[in-house]
Amino acid sequence: MNWDTAWPLVQSSIGPMLEGLVKGTIPLTLIAFPVGLAIALAVALMRLSSIPGLATIGRFYVSIIRGTPLLLQLFIIFYGLPEFGVRFEPFPAAAVALSLNVGGYAAEIIRSAIMSIPKGQVEAAQTIGMGYGLTLRRVVLPQAARVAVPPLSNTLISLVKDTALASTIIVTEMLRVAQELAAPTGQYFTLYGVAAVIYWVICLALSFVQTRLETRLDRYVAR
Amino acid sequence: MSTSPTSGPLVAVDGLRKSFGSNEVLQGIDFTVDPGSVTVLIGASGSGKTTMLRSLNVLDRPDAGLVRIGDVSVDFAGTVPKKDVVRLRAQSGMVFQAHNLFPHRTVLQNVTEGPLLVQGRPRDEVEDEALRLLVQVGLGEKAQQHPYQLSGGQQQRVGIARALALKPQLMLFDEPTSALDPELVGEVLEVMKDLASQGWTMVVVTHEIRFAQQVADQVLFLDGGVVGERGAPGEVLVDPQSPRLQQFLRRILDPL
Numbered sequence: 208m209n210w211d212t213a214w215p216l217v218q219s220s221i222g223p224m225l226e227g228l229v230k231g232t233i234p235l236t237l238i239a240f241p242v243g244l245a246i247a248l249a250v251a252l253m254r255l256s257s258i259p260g261l262a263t264i265g266r267f268y269v270s271i272i273r274g275t276p277l278l279l280q281l282f283i284i285f286y287g288l289p290e291f292g293v294r295f296e297p298f299p300a301a302a303v304a305l306s307l308n309v310g311g312y313a314a315e316i317i318r319s320a321i322m323s324i325p326k327g328q329v330e331a332a333q334t335i336g337m338g339y340g341l342t343l344r345r346v347v348l349p350q351a352a353r354v355a356v357p358p359l360s361n362t363l364i365s366l367v368k369d370t371a372l373a374s375t376i377i378v379t380e381m382l383r384v385a386q387e388l389a390a391p392t393g394q395y396f397t398l399y400g401v402a403a404v405i406y407w408v409i410c411l412a413l414s415f416v417q418t419r420l421e422t423r424l425d426r427y428v429a430r
Numbered sequence: 431m432s433t434s435p436t437s438g439p440l441v442a443v444d445g446l447r448k449s450f451g452s453n454e455v456l457q458g459i460d461f462t463v464d465p466g467s468v469t470v471l472i473g474a475s476g477s478g479k480t481t482m483l484r485s486l487n488v489l490d491r492p493d494a495g496l497v498r499i500g501d502v503s504v505d506f507a508g509t510v511p512k513k514d515v516v517r518l519r520a521q522s523g524m525v526f527q528a529h530n531l532f533p534h535r536t537v538l539q540n541v542t543e544g545p546l547l548v549q550g551r552p553r554d555e556v557e558d559e560a561l562r563l564l565v566q567v568g569l570g571e572k573a574q575q576h577p578y579q580l581s582g583g584q585q586q587r588v589g590i591a592r593a594l595a596l597k598p599q600l601m602l603f604d605e606p607t608s609a610l611d612p613e614l615v616g617e618v619l620e621v622m623k624d625l626a627s628q629g630w631t632m633v634v635v636t637h638e639i640r641f642a643q644q645v646a647d648q649v650l651f652l653d654g655g656v657v658g659e660r661g662a663p664g665e666v667l668v669d670p671q672s673p674r675l676q677q678f679l680r681r682i683l684d685p686l
Contacts (some may be wrong), residue, residue, distance in 0.1 A: 331526065337594065
C-alpha cells in the first residue's frame with residue numbers, strides 16, 4: 208500500500224470504473240432483473256398449477272438453478288453451449304445466465320407470496336365472476352407484491368454484486384475494469400477498495416428505495 | 431330487481447352430494463326457493479350448511495346432484511364444463527363470513543370491480559350505481575376509504591353492496607354476522623331485512639334465530655348432511671319435531 212500514489216490513482220481510475228459500472232454492471236442488472244422476474248412469475252405459476260406436468264417442470268428448473276453455482280451456469284452458457292452451435296457474445300451470455308438465475312430464486316419468492324394471500328380473496332374474486340387472469344392481475348398479484356418486496360430486494364441486491372462474475376467471461380463491467388487497472392500498478396487494495404465502495408453505495412441506495420416501496424405498499428393495511 | 435317473471439321456484443336443488451375425503455358432508459339434499467323469498471339454513475357446525483351454500487355458486491363443487499338457478503341448470507354427476515360453472519356462478523352474489531373485501535382497493539372500487547371488469551359496463555354508469563348501493567347500505571360517505579378504515583359491520587355492508595352490484599338473481603349469505611362484535615350485528619341484519627322487503631331472493635346461513643323468525647319464508651334444518659326438518663319459521667323454530675332440532679335450538683337460544 209503506497210499512500211503517496213493511492214490518491215492520484217483513485218482520481219485517475221474512478222472515471223474508467225464508473226464507465227464499467229454504466230456500461231456493464233448497471234445494464235446487466237437492468238436486463239436480468241425484469242427478465243428474471245418474468246421467468247420467475249411464469250415458473251411460480253407453473254409450480255402452483257394443478258396441471259401435474261407443469262408443476263414438475265417448474266420444480267426441476269428451480270432445483271437446477273439453486274443446485275448449481277452461478278459461475279458454473281455462466282461457464283456452461285458461454286463456453287459450453289458453443290459446442291452445440293449456440294454462440295453468445297460475452298455480454299449477452301452474462302445477461303442470459305443472470306436472468307435464468309434470478310428466475311430460479313425469485314420463483315420461490317413469488318410462489319410463497321402468492322400462497323400467503325388468503326383463500327377468501329380468490330373466492331371473492333370468483334364470486335364476482337373473475338377468471339384466472341383477472342383474479343391474478345387484480346386481486347392476487349397486487350397483494351402478493353407487498354409480501355414479495357423485501358425478499359425480492361434481497362435478490363436485486365445480490366444480482367448487482369453477482370454481475371461481477373461476468374468479469375470471468377471478459378464482460379467489461381466494473382470489477383473487470385478494476386482488475387485491469389490494478390494488474391500493472393500492483394495497487395490492488397486501492398483499486399478494489401474503490402470498486403467495493405461503489406458497489407456498497409449502490410446497494411445502500413437500493414435499500415433506501417426498498418424501504419420507500421414497502422411503506423407505499425403497506426398503506427392500505429391495518430397494523 | 432331479483433324477482434323472476436316466470437312462475438315456479440327460482441332455485442331447485444336435487445340430490446346434492448359432496449364429500450371431503452371420506453367425510454360425506456352432503457348426503458342428498460333437495461329443496462326449492464321461490465322467487466322473492468328468504469330461505470334460512472340452520473344446523474350445527476359440520477352439518478353441511480356452509481358447504482350447501484357454497485355449492486350453489488360452486489365454490490365447493492358437488493360430486494353429484496342438480497342445481498338450477500333461474501334458467502341455468504347444472505348436473506354435477508360427471509364432468510362439468512367450465513363455462514357452465516361460470517354461468518351458474520353469475521346467477522348469484524355471495525356475502526362471506528369474513529367479508530373478503532379487497533384491502534388494496536377503495537370501498538367504491540370494491541363495488542365497481544365486478545361490473546367494470548367482468549361485465550364490461552361503462553364506468554360512469556357503474557360508479558353512479560355503486561354509489562347508490564353504498565348509500566342504500568348506509569355507507570355513501572365511505573366510498574373513498576379503504577376497508578381497513580371501516581368497522582366490521584361496515585365492511586360486511588360493503589361486501590353486500592359488492593355482491594348486489596352484479597345484479598344477481600339470488601343473494602347468498604354465509605354466516606354474515608358470525609364474525610362480528612355483538613353490537614355490530616344489528617346494522618348488517620337491518621340491511622338484509624331491507625333487501626328481503628325489496629323482493630330479493632336470498633339464501634342465508636345463520637345462527638340468528640330471531641332474524642329467521644322475522645324474515646324467513648322457509649327454514650331448513652341441516653343435520654348430518656340431509657335436510658332434517660323444513661317448513662315455515664313458525665313451525666320449524668317454534669314447534670320442532672325431531673329431538674335433534676329441539677336440542678340444537680335449546681343450545682343456540684340458551685347457551686348456558
